[in-house]
Amino acid sequence: MVLILTILLPLYVSAQNNKFYIAAKPGIYSPQTNDLEDFDTGFTGEIALGLKFNKYASVELGSGYFQTKGEQSEAGFVNGYSYSAQADEKIGVVPVTLTLKGIYPINKWEIYALGGIGLYFVSGDLDLDMRINGYPFSASFSDRDTIFGGHLGLGFHYNITPRFFIGAETKYLWTGEAKLKDTFYGVPVEAKFNINGIAAMAVIGVRF
Numbered sequence: 001m002v003l004i005l006t007i008l009l010p011l012y013v014s015a016q017n018n019k020f021y022i023a024a025k026p027g028i029y030s031p032q033t034n035d036l037e038d039f040d041t042g043f044t045g046e047i048a049l050g051l052k053f054n055k056y057a058s059v060e061l062g063s064g065y066f067q068t069k070g071e072q073s074e075a076g077f078v079n080g081y082s083y084s085a086q087a088d089e090k091i092g093v094v095p096v097t098l099t100l101k102g103i104y105p106i107n108k109w110e111i112y113a114l115g116g117i118g119l120y121f122v123s124g125d126l127d128l129d130m131r132i133n134g135y136p137f138s139a140s141f142s143d144r145d146t147i148f149g150g151h152l153g154l155g156f157h158y159n160i161t162p163r164f165f166i167g168a169e170t171k172y173l174w175t176g177e178a179k180l181k182d183t184f185y186g187v188p189v190e191a192k193f194n195i196n197g198i199a200a201m202a203v204i205g206v207r208f
Contacts, residue, residue, distance in 0.1 A: 020049070021049075021052065022205060022206060023204065023205030023206075024046075024047055024203075025046040026044075027199060028043065028200055029041065029066040029067070029197055029199045030197055030198045030199075031068050031195065031196070032172075033196040033197065035193035036193060036195070038070050038072060039068040039091070040068055040069050041068070042066060042068040042069065043066065043067060044067075044201065045064045045065055046064030046201065048060040048061065048062040050205075059100055060097075060101065060116075061096075061099075062095070062097045062099060063094065064095060066092075066093050067093065069090045070091075081133055082131075083131065087127070087128050087129075088126070089124070089125070090124070090125045091123070092122075092125075093195060094120070095119070097117070097118030098118065099116030100116060109156060109157070110156060110159070112154070112156065112169075113153070113154055114152070114169070115150070116150065117151075118149055119149075120148070120178075121144070122145045122146070124142065124143055124180040125140070126140065126141040126142075127140050128141070141182040141189065143180035143182055147176040147177065147178050147194075147195075149175030149195075151171045151172060151173045151174075152171060152172055153169055153170050154171075157205070163208075164205070164207075166202070168201065169200075170199065170201070172196075174196045175196060177192050177193065177194050178193055180192075
């Protein structure tokens with residue numbers, strides 16, 4: 001019996017000090033890059049699985065989805081031909097991130113700074129409507145790319161009970177350049193952009 005307690009007690013203490021949690025993070029994503037200057041603020045949502053090593057540090061593995069949309073129009077004359085064009089663009093991103101948090105506890109509050117890295121699976125869709133001397137043309141483009149990025153941010157949790165917490169966080173994301181390719185009536189076209197931006201999210205979590 002003493003031997004069993006000797007083995008189980010450290011495991012029990014470790015389990016108490018290393019608490020797992022899951023958190024849902026709905027919010028908004030705002031592009032902050034010249035590449036997406038005319039794009040809207042869009043939705044972001046994330047699910048994070050976390051491990052709190054102690055009251056000062058935790059690590060999270062997260063994934064979710066965020067998106068942004070943009071519209072561009074142009075008209076003019078080229079070599080005696082009149083033209084007009086309307087483009088509707090949508091960019092969707094599935095992130096897979098690893099985040100470290102440094103925590104400063106104050107009673108039921110936890111203030112934290114965060115930093116991490118991630119892979120971002122980017123999809124782009126473009127619907128283009130054109131008229132050249134009054135004749136209509138339309139086309140759709142679609143492609144995918146995977147890019148690497150990092151993020152830094154700040155946030156807080158309020159512990160409603162030892163198990164349930166709520167909060168908010170904001171983070172700045174910067175990434176490499178996504179390259180999407182397709183063809184327009186046999187002519188190759190390419191779009192290059194990064195998805196640098198700010199995400200602001202609510203946090204709703206439970207520990208187990």
